[in-house]
Each structure stands twice: as C-alpha cells, then as structure tokens.
Amino acid sequence: MKLTIVSNYINHHQIPMSNELYRKLGAAFAFIQTSPMEEDRVKMGWGEEVRSIPYLKLYYEEPEACAARILDSDVVVFGGVEDERYIKPRLNAGKIVIRASERLYREGQWKSISPRGRKKKYEDHTQYADAPVYLLCHGAYVASDFQLVHAYPDKKYVWGYFPELHTYELDHLFLRKQHFDPDGKPELRILWAGRFLKLKHPEYAVRAAKYLAQQGVSFHLDMVGGGALEEELKKQAADAHLEHHITFHGFQPPQNVRRFMEEANIFLFTSNYLEGWGAVLNEAMNSACAVVAGSGIGAVPFLVRHGQNGLVYRTGHFREFREQVRMLCQDGALQKTLGANAYETIVSTWNPKEAADRLYRFCEGLIGGSVLPEQEGPLSLAPLIAPRRGYEYTRTVNTDGR
Numbered sequence: 236m237k238l239t240i241v242s243n244y245i246n247h248h249q250i251p252m253s254n255e256l257y258r259k260l261g262a263a264f265a266f267i268q269t270s271p272m273e274e275d276r277v278k279m280g281w282g283e284e285v286r287s288i289p290y291l292k293l294y295y296e297e298p299e300a301c302a303a304r305i306l307d308s309d310v311v312v313f314g315g316v317e318d319e320r321y322i323k324p325r326l327n328a329g330k331i332v333i334r335a336s337e338r339l340y341r342e343g344q345w346k347s348i349s350p351r352g353r354k355k356k357y358e359d360h361t362q363y364a365d366a367p368v369y370l371l372c373h374g375a376y377v378a379s380d381f382q383l384v385h386a387y388p389d390k391k392y393v394w395g396y397f398p399e400l401h402t403y404e405l406d407h408l409f410l411r412k413q414h415f416d417p418d419g420k421p422e423l424r425i426l427w428a429g430r431f432l433k434l435k436h437p438e439y440a441v442r443a444a445k446y447l448a449q450q451g452v453s454f455h456l457d458m459v460g461g462g463a464l465e466e467e468l469k470k471q472a473a474d475a476h477l478e479h480h481i482t483f484h485g486f487q488p489p490q491n492v493r494r495f496m497e498e499a500n501i502f503l504f505t506s507n508y509l510e511g512w513g514a515v516l517n518e519a520m521n522s523a524c525a526v527v528a529g530s531g532i533g534a535v536p537f538l539v540r541h542g543q544n545g546l547v548y549r550t551g552h553f554r555e556f557r558e559q560v561r562m563l564c565q566d567g568a569l570q571k572t573l574g575a576n577a578y579e580t581i582v583s584t585w586n587p588k589e590a591a592d593r594l595y596r597f598c599e600g601l602i603g604g605s606v607l608p609e610q611e612g613p614l615s616l617a618p619l620i621a622p623r624r625g626y627e628y629t630r631t632v633n634t635d636g637r
Contacts, residue, residue: 238256238308239310239312241267241305252590257289259592265304266288306325310331332367333371334369335370336371336373337373337374338380344380361384361385363386370391372392376536392614393615395512395585396512400521405523412500412523424457425502426459426495431461434507434510437468438468441456441481452561455482457481457482458482496521499519506532516532519577520539525574528546529551529556530547535625543573544579546573547626550625594614
C-alpha cells in the first residue's frame, strides 16, 4: 500500500504518528508539505529541521514529483490544505481521498445558511457524497458541521492529533507531583499552557487563582506561554496581589512544556469553541494531570469523560469552572484517580502507534472495498454532536464510547 499525507506543514504533533507509519510502510509512506511554517509558530518551538525527516517531501521545491506522488498513491490523506488544486486531480480521477478537517463553523453553525458559503461547501465537499471520499473529524463538533451541508454521509470518522507518547511508572510520576511551599507545607501545582489569546481565556486561570487564594488553598499557578494578553494578565495578577502564587514563564519549547505537565497536579484548559482540537490536552492527560476543561474545545468530548478521567465545565461558565477547580484542589484522591485514568486513555487508545495502526487497517479496508470502523476512539464512526450538546455528551457517554 502506498499512503501519502498532504498538509500545509508538518509540526511536532504530526511527526510521531508519521514516524509510526514510516516504520510500518517505509518508502511507501510520504508526508508532503505544501508551504513553509509561519514564523510565529517556529518561534513557539513548532519548527522542525524538515530536511532530516526521511519521508518528508516539499511541494514548493518539487511540485511535479509531489503532484505525481499524490495521483499515484493508493490512499491520500489531505489535512490543513485550503488550496483545492492539490486535491482536485485525484478527486477527478475517482481515486480514494481522505480529508482530515477541523470545524467548518467555529463561530456558529448559523453560518451554514449563507448561500455563498453553501455553494463553496458543495463544490469542495457535498458533490462528492457518492465518491470514494471520506472525512476524518479533527474534533467532536466537525461531523455536526459537515452534516449541515449534507457532506460525507455515513463516511465521517473520529480523528484528532496524536502528540508523542511518554510512558511512565505512575507511582514515580505522582512522586514528582508532590510539592512543598517554603515552610515545608504541601503545595499544589496548577498549570495553564498556551498562547495568551482571547479565544483561550487565560484570564480564567488568573481569576481562579485569586479565588483559591481567598479560600486559603495552598497552590502555585504556572502560566506557560505568551501573546497579546500577556501584560494585561500580569497586571491582573499584580492587582490581586498574586505575585507569590503565579509565575509567568513565557513561551517554552515543547519538551519544557512536558516537564511542567509532569510536575503539575492540575491542568486548566479554558479555550472556547474556536479551539478546533487542542493537542495540549493529549499531552496533559499523558502526563497524568487532573484536567479541568471547557466543553466547547474540539478534543474534549472525544477524550474526557466527566468525573472519570477529567472534569468538564460548560464553556463560558466561569463560576462552574472556578468551583470545579476549588473542589479538585481539596480532593487529593480525586486528583490522582482522574490523572491515572487520563494517562490510561492516552496510553491505551489516543497515541501515535495506535492511530497509525488504525489508519493502516482503515486504508487497507478502503482499498479492499470493505470498511470496518473501530468500535470506539480513532476511526470509529463520528457521533453527530452539536456544540450545545458537548457538555451533556461528556457526562452521558462511557469511556468505551457507548
């Protein structure tokens, strides 16, 4: 089987699964990058020395060879590619195409009624309802978005991102999460990591820290990242006299972010519906953090079962978020249970090797004319979850997907 992934660029979230596919397929696997990575993401540590990756092809340097590879492959997965010229020749030839997509309507599904928008969606997606074209849903609300434009009927599958898997002896990892204040008293470590942007609501973490301090909780909040809201956040922390409770660390390379996670008891994930996936959630769960996450984040309904491997609050409801954080801070046993179950979720199901194995089986099925979806997790049939229903979904669906 000759398998090719085409994306705008390769990043550190995509490389682990791509490495697994390369181990399985060798030269029969390739990743085609269509454009150089933006400078701001390179500064965040997302850049890779691309020429050292043996399976990576650069379309902007070898357009003819890459175009031939796309047309010649048995299966091609297109993700993060806005320009349809990369895809159309294969679609027109009637060959197997898998699209990997985040949401169509992050700002609201009401946008699906736009006549101009529907025409574009028909040209790109709906007209291929009967063609060998399949959709991998990078987020829990993707299938619902595409359902509105009648695209990919019964051909939408659960998917996501699969950062590097770290394995631990959990007892040792939980020892690393034991911290003490300067007086030798136990102190919780809480972590927030990401860009300081409005959609990510980093101010929730600062406001929660103010509340925890007022409640007499012994904790320290590490804020890892930077961005447009940085000075405003620092001012909020100073105005609330939180200098001894919060440290702003600036942007850190991915390996440093993982170390913060390994030492954190609780991870706060506060983005709104504009967060299509959020691979930082995979990493925090892999690090056995007890996660408190917003229901509107694309990854959350796929990865988190409320009360089992994390806590989920209704996006936009700060008081609910605040109370969940307070409750978790006061329950060490629950922290450990949620963290251990979160770790198991990633190690058993949501990891690069498992994803590569499932994708390989899926592609073999497509080529052989018999597609068998997985029972749960990646490449199971995607549930139709409207954004307003994500909160309830995390509370009603079991970890086995039923």
